[in-house]
Amino acid sequence: MQTDPxxxxxxxxxxxxxxxFLLVGIVMAAILLLVTVLVLYVSFRYRSDGVSVMPQQxxxxxxxxxxxxxxxxxxxxxxxxxTIHAMKExxxxxxxxxxxxxxxxxxxxxxxARYVKSGVIAxxxxxxxxxxxxxxxxxxxxxxxxxxxxQLGRKMDAVPGHPNFLWLEADSPGxxxxxxxxxxxAEHAWMRIGVIAEGEPTFEHWAQHQLEVPSQLPTGSDAAxxxxxxxxxxxxxxxxxxxxxxxxxxxxxxxxxxxxxxxxAGRFQNTPANLAHWLTDPQAVKPDSHMPNxxxxxxxxxxxxxxLETLQ
Amino acid sequence: xxxxxxxxxxxxxxxxxxxTVEHEKAGLLGWVAxxxxxxxxxxxxxxxxVFFGAGGIxxxxxxIQLARPNNSFLSPGAYNQIFTMHGTTMIFLVAMPALTxxxxxxVPLMIGAKDVAFPRLNAFSFWLLAFGGLFLYxxxxxxxxxxxxxFSYAPLSEQPYSSTTGVDYYAxxxxxxxxGSIAAxxxxxxxxxxxxxxxxxxxxxxxxxxxxxxxQVLILLALxxxxxxxxxxxxxxLMNGHFFVTxxxxxxxxxxxxxxxxxxxxxxxxxxxxxxMISEVIPVFSRKVIYGYEFVAASTVAIAVLSFLVWAHxxxxxxxxxxxxVVFAVGSMLIAVPTGVKIFNWIxxxxxxxxxxxxxxxxxTGFLVMFTIGGLSGISFAAxxxxxxxxxxxxxxxxxxxxxxxxxxxxxxxxxxYWFPKISGRxxxxxxxxxxxxxxxxxxxxxxxxxxxxxxxxxxRRVFTYPDLPGWAALNMTSTIGxxxxxxxxxxxxxxxxxxxxxxxxxxxxxxxxxxLEWSTTSPPPAHNFDLLPPIRSRRPLWDLAHPExxxxxxxx
Numbered sequence: 001m002q003t004d005p006x007x008x009x010x011x012x013x014x015x016x017x018x019x020x021f022l023l024v025g026i027v028m029a030a031i032l033l034l035v036t037v038l039v040l041y042v043s044f045r046y047r048s049d050g051v052s053v054m055p056q057q058x059x060x061x062x063x064x065x066x067x068x069x070x071x072x073x074x075x076x077x078x079x080x081x082x083t084i085h086a087m088k089e090x091x092x093x094x095x096x097x098x099x100x101x102x103x104x105x106x107x108x109x110x111x112x113a114r115y116v117k118s119g120v121i122a123x124x125x126x127x128x129x130x131x132x133x134x135x136x137x138x139x140x141x142x143x144x145x146x147x148x149x150x151q152l153g154r155k156m157d158a159v160p161g162h163p164n165f166l167w168l169e170a171d172s173p174g175x176x177x178x179x180x181x182x183x184x185x186a187e188h189a190w191m192r193i194g195v196i197a198e199g200e201p202t203f204e205h206w207a208q209h210q211l212e213v214p215s216q217l218p219t220g221s222d223a224a225x226x227x228x229x230x231x232x233x234x235x236x237x238x239x240x241x242x243x244x245x246x247x248x249x250x251x252x253x254x255x256x257x258x259x260x261x262x263x264x265a266g267r268f269q270n271t272p273a274n275l276a277h278w279l280t281d282p283q284a285v286k287p288d289s290h291m292p293n294x295x296x297x298x299x300x301x302x303x304x305x306x307x308l309e310t311l312q
Numbered sequence: 313x314x315x316x317x318x319x320x321x322x323x324x325x326x327x328x329x330x331x332t333v334e335h336e337k338a339g340l341l342g343w344v345a346x347x348x349x350x351x352x353x354x355x356x357x358x359x360x361x362v363f364f365g366a367g368g369i370x371x372x373x374x375x376i377q378l379a380r381p382n383n384s385f386l387s388p389g390a391y392n393q394i395f396t397m398h399g400t401t402m403i404f405l406v407a408m409p410a411l412t413x414x415x416x417x418x419v420p421l422m423i424g425a426k427d428v429a430f431p432r433l434n435a436f437s438f439w440l441l442a443f444g445g446l447f448l449y450x451x452x453x454x455x456x457x458x459x460x461x462x463f464s465y466a467p468l469s470e471q472p473y474s475s476t477t478g479v480d481y482y483a484x485x486x487x488x489x490x491x492g493s494i495a496a497x498x499x500x501x502x503x504x505x506x507x508x509x510x511x512x513x514x515x516x517x518x519x520x521x522x523x524x525x526x527x528q529v530l531i532l533l534a535l536x537x538x539x540x541x542x543x544x545x546x547x548x549x550l551m552n553g554h555f556f557v558t559x560x561x562x563x564x565x566x567x568x569x570x571x572x573x574x575x576x577x578x579x580x581x582x583x584x585x586x587x588x589m590i591s592e593v594i595p596v597f598s599r600k601v602i603y604g605y606e607f608v609a610a611s612t613v614a615i616a617v618l619s620f621l622v623w624a625h626x627x628x629x630x631x632x633x634x635x636x637x638v639v640f641a642v643g644s645m646l647i648a649v650p651t652g653v654k655i656f657n658w659i660x661x662x663x664x665x666x667x668x669x670x671x672x673x674x675x676x677t678g679f680l681v682m683f684t685i686g687g688l689s690g691i692s693f694a695a696x697x698x699x700x701x702x703x704x705x706x707x708x709x710x711x712x713x714x715x716x717x718x719x720x721x722x723x724x725x726x727x728x729x730y731w732f733p734k735i736s737g738r739x740x741x742x743x744x745x746x747x748x749x750x751x752x753x754x755x756x757x758x759x760x761x762x763x764x765x766x767x768x769x770x771x772x773r774r775v776f777t778y779p780d781l782p783g784w785a786a787l788n789m790t791s792t793i794g795x796x797x798x799x800x801x802x803x804x805x806x807x808x809x810x811x812x813x814x815x816x817x818x819x820x821x822x823x824x825x826x827x828x829l830e831w832s833t834t835s836p837p838p839a840h841n842f843d844l845l846p847p848i849r850s851r852r853p854l855w856d857l858a859h860p861e862x863x864x865x866x867x868x869x
Contacts, residue, residue: 017701079695
């Protein structure tokens with residue numbers, strides 16, 4: 001999961017922006033070089049040698065003023081043209097009645113993804129079929145957040161009461177690391193995004209699996225005890241588990257939590273030990289997150305962990 | 313016009329001015345009760361210095377927390393309060409008071425006046441600042457400082473998501489500061505418009521005064537927008553209003569439009585007077601008249617006008633649509649043109665000069681390159697698809713610090729080394745000054761140059777910690793070490809101020825052989841500023857006095 005989200009390795013919608021950045025960067029570097037060389041030149045060439053001879057007083061020359069006004073204007077016209085080109089390439093338009101393929105809802109501090117056609121619901125890790133351009137509606141459940149996966153293209157704010165739209169496409173399989181990029185409160189740092197791009201068959205297989213509901217648990221097992229505790233501690237008020245009566249919408253859907261790579265929006269890897277740690281004291285792991293500390297005993301933690309681990 | 317020196321022209325309403333300056337009290341009460349623009353200017357500068365210490369310590373705490381990935385030196389709650397207070401402090405309690413303080417001290421001296429137009433209002437403005445600042449900092453012990461960022465975006469800043477009183481302290485504190493700034497702006501505008509010495513026409517004004525004048529107009533137009541939006545935020549928070557509460561029909565984007573309608577002019581409010589100081593320092597130490605005076609002054613006005621037309625370039629990522637993005641990109645790119653005009657005129661002033669690299673001139677020269685870096689990275693944001701990638705990352709943190717630190721703060725250092733002799737009567741140590749400059753230049757670039765790369769490899773800003781992704785730890789550690797070097801440089805600067813105030817070489821009236829009116833009086837100036845003024849027939853009256861064979865007015869300037 002720890003992949004370098006550098007802008008320099010990029011996908012199809014990110015490429016025009018990288019190219020624009022390269023172009024603008026070269027122009028800016030050239031101007032900076034010019035200014036630096038001029039400043040260094042005058043600093044050394046016209047440094048006072050201690051003998052106080054008053055230099056010739058020059059009040060200015062209009063021709064030079066015109067030169068360094070018109071010159072930058074021409075450079076900016078060029079950059080502006082490149083900007084418009086990159087805008088169209090990296091953020092293609094869409095029809096007014098275009099229906100989204102994927103709805104992403106930002107929450108303090110995690111991401112919810114709803115695949116409109118299949119009905120799959122995922123959290124924090126978003127699976128994409130490689131080479132297919134998905135139309136995304138971006139919403140917020142509370143404050144302003146920002147969707148940003150650098151290698152896949154532009155960032156876009158998730159604004160409450162103001163849904164935004166963007167295209168999402170990965171052109172090669174892999175894990176793309178991203179993050180919330182608008183300050184959204186205490187745990188803004190741990191609101192990371194993982195995008196998993198995979199071939200169409202693998203993606204379809206994943207989607208099919210996500211639609212399955214958990215099977216019956218053997219009675220008397222730790223997992224069955226854990227399911228009891230899940231009810232007893234009213235976890236279902238916030239979390240949904242498919243095929244059960246737990247239908248909460250505040251926190252992430254846990255129907256397939258066992259199949260996720262990370263816990264608590266990228267805070268750490270999804271291992272039974274980390275899950276147990278999280279259940280024991282969520283406020284130590286992710287202070288101020290909305291997951292309360294239920295003061296569970298070690299046995300209760302073990303049983304709940306066993307239950308959640310069955311939700312593959 | 314005769315060459316006989318004459319008294320400064322005093323306006324008909326100046327009786328109370330004369331009365332107040334003659335009755336200055338001694339001791340602490342003298343400072344608390346003062347209405348002398350020079351003392352008030354010094355109070356502004358000292359207040360700015362104190363808060364610079366506070367904001368600097370906040371910055372160091374943040375850099376310590378970010379030195380290593382997954383660090384736990386600060387809790388997220390503490391970190392978020394500290395970064396909010398760092399930004400708010402540096403803008404409202406450091407940059408603005410430092411520049412207002414400089415203007416307060418220098419403008420009457422540079423225009424040959426006895427004081428500002430409304431001395432009592434001037435004292436009132438300062439005390440609003442002092443108490444507004446204390447009020448804001450009181451929040452730390454009143455249940456927690458604001459933690460919604462200096463920009464306080466709704467609905468995060470609203471009651472459901474910021475339930476401590478921090479944001480209330482922020483809103484009321486900034487409201488009070490805003491009133492002080494508006495009053496000071498009115499005072500300075502009237503002073504410059506009506507209290508200039510005979511002969512000092514608008515076209516002969518020193519460029520610092522020019523830029524202060526333009527800045528005050530910006531303050532007068534921009535700060536009310538902030539105060540209005542702060543009032544709306546308070547109505548939301550304390551009286552269950554709905555301006556920005558999205559759950560009950562308010563608009564989150566409305567706050568952003570209001571805030572940046574103030575916020576972008578604000579950038580120029582804290583940059584233009586810095587340009588003004590650079591425009592005084594570079595000619596004097598290059599031994600040449602400013603190159604292209606009219607163009608430097610006119611480009612200031614151009615920047616001021618454009619600054620009101622670019623606010624939505626802070627909002628390219630909120631989804632306003634391509635057509636709006638394009639309009640604001642055009643305005644933002646245009647600002648580069650008058651800014652470039654200034655840079656080239658300053659370099660042309662140095663060209664062919666006989667440059668004395670005092671500490672002041674070193675900072676001014678450093679400013680030229682550092683500010684250019686900030687200006688150029690600014691253009692990459694105006695090319696807004698780049699903004700769609702790098703806004704709200706460390707690339708932006710780097711950009712804004714090259715503008716506000718490499719620009720404004722370097723210029724303020726240049727100004728302090730230049731005018732400290734006038735204010736205190738003593739020279740700052742050049743030896744300490746040069747150590748200060750070189751440490752600052754190295755530390756500053758080490759801290760912020762690497763932050764460009766952090767942003768480009770995906771590190772968002774305003775995070776209290778970060779995962780251990782490839783390259784992140786090394787870049788962050790470099791930045792932290794740079795910040796420590798900056799801290800040492802600031803400590804040396806403070807030491808220099810203290811030592812030189814006590815044992816510095818006496819300055820005399822005009823240690824730099826400068827040409828504007830403030831250098832014609834004693835250092836420090838008497839309460840009434842001038843006994844005699846030289847004749848003012850050009851932009852450089854003291855040059856004319858020293859070079860009767862080649863006065864500026866013979867060239868028509």
